[in-house]
Amino acid sequence: MNGPTNEERRFALRMALRLPIVVSGRAEDGSAWSEPTETDDISTLGALFHLNQKVSRGDQLYLRAHRPDGSPIEATARVVRIAPAIYGTARVGVQILEPADNWLRLFVAWVADEQQTPSPEGEKQ
Incomplete structure (x- = not known):
């Protein structure tokens, strides 16, 4: 089997996180596009976000994000x-x-x- 099953995807660790990302792809006419957005959530296997650009199921996209220390991930x-x-x-x-x-x-x-972000009361977590 090439990838995770539907059940594996649904049980992947998931976290609600507004993470700034840049999504790039190709339009139906072959022209390249790039759109900054932010995630609604991320998981160990993927992400959910809003796009203005029209995409179809099965399309391949390129994501660019940054770790908390600022190092890029593509x-x-x-x-x-x-x-x-x-x-x-x-x-x-x-x-x-x-x-x-x-x-x-x-x-x-x-x-x-x-996990390292201090709570509002100033207590360490």
Whole structure:
């Protein structure tokens, strides 16, 4: 089997996170496009975000994000889910194709960063 099953994808570790990303791809006419957006959530296997650009299920996209320390991460992803959203945008779910280990490191870095953020009362977590 090439990739994770539907069940594996649904049980991947997931975190609600507004992470700034840049999504790039190719339009139907072959022209390149790039759109800055932010994630609604990320998981160990993918991400969910809003796009103005029209994409189709199965399209290959390129994602660029940054770890909490500012180091960049780039990954190739496949569109696996599209749902209408407000103002004509679409909620797009993607599965990371490669390098999956880079995306996993990004996820772990943000989870660790969230754990180290002090609580509002100033207590350490």
